[in-house]
Amino acid sequence: MQNAVEPTADRAAIQYVPYARLARSPLNVRGKAPTGIEALAESIAQKGLLQNLAVHELKERAKSPCLGVCAGQRRLAALDMLYEQGRITKDYQVPVLIVSEGEAVAASLIENREREPMCLADECVAFRLLSEEGKTTGHIAALFSIPEVAVRRALKIANLAPVLLDLLRDDKLDYEQAKALALADDHATQERIWNDAINAWQRRPAELRAAITREEIDTRDNALAQFVGLEAYAAAGGRVRRDLFSDDEHAGYIEDAELLYRLASDRLIELSQTVAAEGWQWTECRTRYDAMEIMRHGRIASTTRKPTKKEKTELAELIAMRDNAQAELDAYYDDDSEPDEARQERLEATATAATYAADQYAERFETFDPEDMKQAGAFIYLDDEGRVCIERGLVRREATPGALASASPVGSAIPNAVRAPKERPLHGEKLCRRLTAHRTAAVQIELAQQPGVALAVLMQRMIPVVFDDVYARSYIDHAVKIELHTSRDALVSNADDMAGSVAWKALEGERAKWARMLPRRVEELLPWLLEQGEDVTSNLFAFCVAATVDGISSADRPHAVNEVANTLAVDLSRYWKPTRAGYFAHVAKDQIAAVVSESVSPQVAGELRGMKKDDAAATAELRMTDSGWLPEVLRNREVPERVTYGYREDDDEEDGVDTGAEADELSETQAGSGKEDDEPH
Template identity: 80%
Template sequence: MTEPTSNAAGGIQYVPYNRLCLSSLNVRKKAPTGIEALAETIGEKGLMQNLVVHEMKGRAKLPKLGVCAGQRRLAALDLLVEQGRITKDYEVPVLIVSQGEAVAASLIENREREAMHLADECVAFRLLTEEGKSVAHIAALFAVPDIAVRRALKIANLAPSLLDLLRDDRLDYDQAKVLALSDDHATQERVWGDAINKWQRRPAELRAALTHAEVNASENALARFVGLDAYETAGGRVRRDLFSDDANAGYLEDAELLHRLATQRLIELSQAVGNEGWGWIETRTRYEATEILRLGRIGSNTRKPTKAEEAELATLNATRDAAQAELDAYYDEDCEPDEERGERLEAAATAATISVDQYAERFETYDPEDMKQAGAYVYLDDEGRVCIERGLVRRETASTTQAGAAHTCSANATRVPKERPLHSEKLCKRLTAHRTAAVQIELVQQPTVALAVLMQRMIPVVFAEVYGRSNIDSAVKIDVHTTRDALVSNADDMAGSVAWLALEGEREKWSRMLPRRVADLLPWLLEQGEDVLSNLFAFCVAATVDGISSADRPHAVNEISNTLAVDLSRYWKPTRSGYFEHVAKDLIAAVVGESVSPQAASEVRGMKKDAAAEAAELRMTDSGWLPEVLRNREVPERVTYGYHEDDEGGDDENGDAAAEADQVSEAQASPGEEEVEPY
């Protein structure tokens, strides 16, 4: 098959208008525009540019000539004939080409004239491939990169109904690119048809619908760690994304295989770490900040680096400082943000910091005996890089070592650290103050529950002969004191709390209704109806609830909270001042990674602490996320002392109760045990 030439089949010829018809090989399918203006020009000046035609198959002795290039000019001639301005024997200049050359001629002609619609151009590329033209040949013919041709062929593979929508501009290019990720027309049409609302037709939402069970290779840490080649070698399938410039762009269909490959490789890498002499090694496919931060650490020594190592470390430090300075300068610029540049600078700063940290690890040494009681975590960060945390001590190991230290006076006993809590005492009090306010305002609206809560506190005291000496672990203080001042003193952001504002509104309402003198209070109460008394009673009980705690542990206020089904996310939001500036940056990144995305966590990890806290607030204020302290809904175990009579009394039972009381007394006298508050 020959390529079209400037003089195919003998050059320009003149044929009568009535021999012309529109060819099915004309790649322009969208109706042409501006025909009236073009007809006026032809009517006044004549047809100055030829049409490109090919012979149509038929039984006529003089075959029709199909116009494969020049659809707008043919439409203008049709209009002139209808208007009677030219006759059907009007001589039209044409270039006759073979049928095999028609598609290429039409495509070349249309690209050089009025811009073709994207859908028509893509379909034309597909027609050329169906005629046997290679991607490279088409790319060379139209002076475009191979990837542009491949992308056009992807668009051309859309279902015909979707191509029609694209031609009519009811489906835009970005949406088409996403739908083209699937080669199945039924799937394409289903995803588009299911997207009823406008927001569901955003490219990101369409992509999620198509790839909901697949792994985004360009963003997933495991995919970066394993590599697409290793994944495909193991039999995994990849849905390639031709419209991304990322070399790893695509979607992995077998998440289980990917996780298995990553775990196997991590285990292999961890063996070398285990040979260092650690008591245990754990591998994780992601950074578990809450898990690692709870562990203790053994002490270490730092050896002095050699001169060569000092010089190399100085170079790495200089590179890190320069990268961070460039990133800080970018943040300080007062101009339109350049997202691509920002991501590049953040990645460079993070990589430089990691390089310094990894190089510095070679100078850290541990006592061999301590190493036997400690271990290391081998995990992947958000970029798929292998990281190692050494010198970690588990809770049970620390407890065992501490117990042994009570009987020995070895110097090593001081090396075992106390388990570090995830949140400080001050932050726990801040968070639980908000929890208390939330429970109070919910209790205000439930007088019956408020009555039950108070009675639960009073009855064991009044009926001591029934309940014995019980430790009354209650959130309500029977000596009647409010927790209003405690809420404000422990949480300086309480004034903006939804629960606090509602509570203060209730307080102001009742303050206006109550008599000014205490002597008038009882007569006033006796005059009130049942509704007023029950609602006032509920507010007063709620005001005595005390759920503030200095640690994340089971609390009696949770029993009330669970009864009321309090949704704490309605009353507390993760803000910079209320949470993020009070925790470590690693924990901020872990929280963002859990609630937003690994990519967002990676961005936060590359920022300074203040910027990271601010960024986390922007991403998470309305996420509904709660810290562990507020997610903890456990209730303390009830402890009972002395005699407790069940359905039937007896001497044996009294004896058992007395023995139990003695055991408890001994437990209270034992050193190191937590004291139990008397009621």
Template identity: 50%
Template sequence: MVSARGQRREAALDLLFGQKHITADYPVPVRIVSEGEALAISLIENSEREGLDPFDVLRSYRMLAEEGRSADYIAALFSAAPVTVKRRLKLAGVSPKLLALLREDAITLDQLAALALADDHETQEHIWFDANQWQRQPNYLRQAITRTEIDASRSRLVRFVGLDAYETAGGYVRRDLFSDDDNAGYIADAELLQRLAAQKLDAAAEAIRLEGWGWTETRIERDVLELNRYGRLQPVERALTEDDQREMDALTARQDELTEKFDALPEDDENAYEEAERLENLITEVNAAILAIESRALTWDAPQMAEAGAFVIVSQQGELVIERGLVRRENSAALDAAGATVTGTPDAEHISATNPEHTPKEKPVHSAKLCQRLTAHRTAAVHAELIAQPSVALAAILQRLVPLAFPERYGHGFDAQCVELNGTSNHDRLLGAADDLAASTAWGVIEAQRQQWTDTLPARRADLLPWLLAQDPGTTLLDLLAFCTGTLLDGIAGEEKPHPINAISNALQLDMTRYWTPTRASYFDHVSKARIAEVVTAALSPKVAADLGKMKKGDAAAAAELRLAKSAWLPEILTDREVPVARSYGVADDPDDDPDGEESDARDAPQEDGDANRDGHHDGRINGTELPEGVGSESTVDDPTAAPQATARDSNGALPVWPFPTAAGAATAMSEGAGRDATQDAA
């Protein structure tokens, strides 16, 4: 029998019996409950006097679940929210060996939550017990489990396709119950995600083509440089219908009302944050509705539409964006003859590049100081990502060392590099270029890592080499190399032009929206009022930006910060990923070069659409656009409908080593990368 509660009452009865106030057959009411309920009742009663032991709470939840109690029953018993019950049941399902550590305070609930992402106890134990002490932070544990999967909360394709559609198609999602993000989880079947995105884009493109456009193409991201190669057929703006005008008036009044309420909120009142977020969401919805009405007022001439086309694009926010009225160079003459209004010059970028003397000199959008400020943030973001992806850091440092070791193969380069080998840390230079960098997300990651390494490394320089030799080269040394490589990054630039650091940014699939947001202090105070209006117009709509020109510069900057709060807009200097052409001298001739140039000529010949993939090879692109964020055939699994299996064993039945990037894995990745580079060079 288990006594759940009432020990004091039992003692009182014993006292009464000893004093002969009651007899041995005195009836005492007793309620029979299960062992799980007994533990729960005891915990709830004791919680009035002392805090609950997390281990006992999880054990109680597990016992109740094993007895067949529903989540709603457990929630009612503990007066807990249903999501709390689901999370605690997930924690209770972690390996018993790890739960035992919780009772000893040798593991935290956050660490257990990270390990709960693994679906089997063996993998959970393997990851925990094989890790070094400093690798047991929740973010490292989570990375070890999901290293080959796509983070759904960060992927624009996941937002575009939707997790429900992905799961309906048979895809498996490793859910993260401990995140408040609706898209929290990890996707293993990148090929399925890509296929669903392509199908959704193609369906949207077909609907746009039926409007009467001569052609449509799909893109998974908006490439400003590509769009600038097209002219723009201008629509005619008709007057709004009476219904549209009434709706527009109501929306404009609502917009003014919400903005006034938002501006009236006290800036230093923490209790106002929730209300501010609610108002921001409402303002965003109103702005979208205004933009939709404005779009309905645009009309196009049908014969002119047949000479132009449209791009169907996935935006940074994972939303569908349509760029209508694009004019190719071969169609511009026909439109001119028809009297159409076409702005911009098709292939204007190409003309400027080949005829630089025809390019008028203009004042740059961003000053040298602002460029340095923004690129300091970019450099810090790359450093933060290198910490999370140490194998890329290894490749980056070797990319600098290999040409120095093999000058007979690579010659002597004289271009700027993004990784400097002079041993000077970029710490002070970055802080000097951007006075707001110290408060940024990237800098927080960097400084946290710096402190951890400071606490881990030996105090004396003489002890450093012996300590390094004693470490695991595939984990500790690789992660230390990643941090040190980040301190050698030289990514600060005083002008907008291709930069070598973009090569590393591309390898990391860097998403700057995670590390930088447009605010008054970070951007709008440093540009002209005309630029502020231009940014808001491009990011939202001309209607939203209409009143900025009437404001004072400071008020316009503050208003722009508010209106772009949810936009994930980035200035061009942070979105441009172009890498400068590498130049070198003294390079040995390639013995495989074709002596007569025929093969080269054949390679340089233009291909028809689709030629690149006629052999059935999948290159991870949709309609010629490269997929971001790890989406591609290399991340696929054999069975998209099945949950990921336990960690595979080798031929001897042993589990593999700690699943962070290892020296061997990095070497394999580098050799594969070298093979790809050789293929690209040959092409």
């Protein structure tokens, strides 16, 4: 037993005195109220007082004066609690070391100032010793007033190999690394993983965890695991490597992927039998959504029944929840402040769940004709979150001609059809507008240098407007957007780093050149133009067309400006560089690491993961500025599909298609198909 102070020559022995003689000393230097008294009282009740108190005699005229406790205020408070609870009496013997009044302040100061916190490794090992004595985790948790999960986590750390525990004691292994290594149950694997991690980046917790679970499935990111559930998987004999250090109660790693797949397939087959009982000719199951496979099918017509008053109210509430969740997520994407990955995941999960709930509720109102159902079927599949989705009313291409005649392409607008799971946007709306502003500037400067292409681009937009009787049924948005306003302000407002770009500097140089040549008064403009040669007017025309091109977009999707970029063979890497201000400061640190891993090396990416966000962004800029790498938004050179509403007159003449009701029906089918015809309209 260690005393609170060194024993003095005349009073070296520990004495036992009745609890009734003890009182709080006015010389105790700790003024702050003690905490954790309940746990300490419980410990004293079960184990006794393991450490003596330091006391001094109080100045009283009594045969047995009270003893003031100058060191041991928490222990005295715990004894007071036990006495109030009737668990000890006034005669309860308490070990004390009596010091002089002059030594009292020193004793109090030494105990409160010089006490060294217990080493984490030693504390975990102590918990293990209690467990080996037969104490349950619940008993240990109650003894120290901590959650049971904290005890289980400590026991997991205590299971580390002795050599690793020694490293933890010597601060050569930190707690986060210990948590990762604790995923492995055997000491040999723990030591091998640590010793194989030669470089500093390999010893980061995420890398250690990945090395241990390389062949296993992380339940938090796997749709099948979410669908089957850990309990069902474990009940079937599957082994789960639990991650006790995650706040997610479902966190863990599945070792038997084949068993997981079989359990998911069996459950989907059971669900498909329920769907087949509705009257469908066939049903098929998929463990994931395959848009291309489903799009190869037609779809029979459906009707939507009117919901009841109660159903309308419930659906309205679900839609409101969905819209609010999506609005919060959009607000987060538009916020340029430091990314909060935990908040982003929470908002995305809430928005996805709310959308799914609204879609599932609305699905109940869709009905099909029983006769049509005999020639059609349904797909049962899982979305990215492991939720069951059903696509009903699909017709196979090899089905009977009658069925195909009444079937519309899957792409047609059916309001209550189950939509494909919405993918998380890799880049938020603000970043997309920033990047596409740079794309627009690059297209503008190259277009300004080719008058012939500029003329064609403008005419492509003008002709369908002028010849509206010929092109009235064409969806004109496949052409680049050109209006009589300059997009100059929009470029700057959406990309605050625009002033430093190569394209912007070239555009502003061209603008300044033409501004010097143009007449000052607007009434002089037409006469001046008529006097100029063809080279001047054609180049000025190209610059003006280019300056009005607007290719800014809030999402990464096919865009009409890409057709111009492809025509001009614009190399966007000449005009845009991956810089801290222009890109890395606007994405999460994981995305920075992914980009560097793709363009530089996984080793360098690993080093970034241990840095703060700003440092990682600055380092990535140094590594990547001249790499030629482009984000997905700028790599995407797709153009929108050309969609035509209605029918072609030459088809009318050849096939005798009536221009009445049959034409209207054909118009609806073509509008849904999104299929490009061989000839322009």
